[in-house]
């Protein structure tokens with residue numbers, strides 16, 4: 001059987017570590033630990049005076065990351081850096097991390113393969129499960145509540161805005177007629193019959209609706225905006241920011257925020273165009289196909 005940690009292959013690992021410019025003795029923050037693939041890469045370079053601070057608001061992911069990093073630390077023994085793990089949303093970063101104390105900050109947005117592959121988390125239409133979709137399973141509205149409680153107009157708007165789905169009105173109408181909708185399978189069938197796949201379309205017809213609900217349930221875009229706003233205050237001069245996004249809504253926020261910061265003299269942008277995965281990586285790890293990495297240095 002595959003252990004969860006083996007299933008997740010970190011995206012653009014070498015590029016992320018290189019752009020972070022990880023140096024022994026430094027303080028680095030991984031805002032999205034997931035299964036700690038990137039975090040392990042950073043940890044191995046920090047040395048005994050270094051400090052890794054990690055965030056994940058998913059309690060299950062945090063515990064898996066903790067176990068993986070503890071294993072690496074015991075292997076590194078007296079050379080192991082300090083590790084601090086925080087089970088909260090990264091938008092709260094400024095209440096946990098001191099101003100001008102960080103040498104590098106990484107955020108690898110979106111859902112982890114652990115979340116996506118476990119049917120009971122409700123992120124995937126490929127396996128039938130309860131419509132949950134919360135990263136932080138301790139609080140907040142589930143996708144089931146949204147789908148069954150929002151009115152048709154609200155549903156259509158959120159599917160359009162966060163899924164960039166042109167057929168959102170038709171889909172919202174079908175969802176409202178099909179209520180109550182309680183599983184990912186039911187929702188996928190409703191969406192697929194209301195808006196069947198168009199010719200030449202390679203993705204499942206429910207992909208955009210699921211993306212929209214996930215972003216809405218987890219307030220993902222607000223989280224990213226809050227993090228990018230807080231980041232400059234937390235970084236030392238010459239420290240690095242590296243963000244990896246997986247769809248255009250995330251990438252646009254990162255691009256605009258860095259550009260605006262560069263105009264104000266906060267950042268020097270290190271990636272004029274976003275860095276993407278090479279053929280070897282996309283063959284090995286299909287998830288890397290949509291990844292875009294942007295990096296900047298604090299001035």
Ligand SMILES: C[S@@+](CC[C@H](N)C(=O)[O-])C[C@H]1O[C@@H](n2cnc3c(N)ncnc32)[C@H](O)[C@@H]1O
Nearest residue numbers: 010032034035036037038056057058089090223
């Ligand atoms: C794509 S995965 C990260 C994978 C990780 N880089 C690795 O190598 O395994 C994203 C992780 O970030 C977490 N996450 C997403 N948004 C978050 C937020 N706003 N605050 C804290 N954690 C978040 C998710 O729960 C998920 O575990």
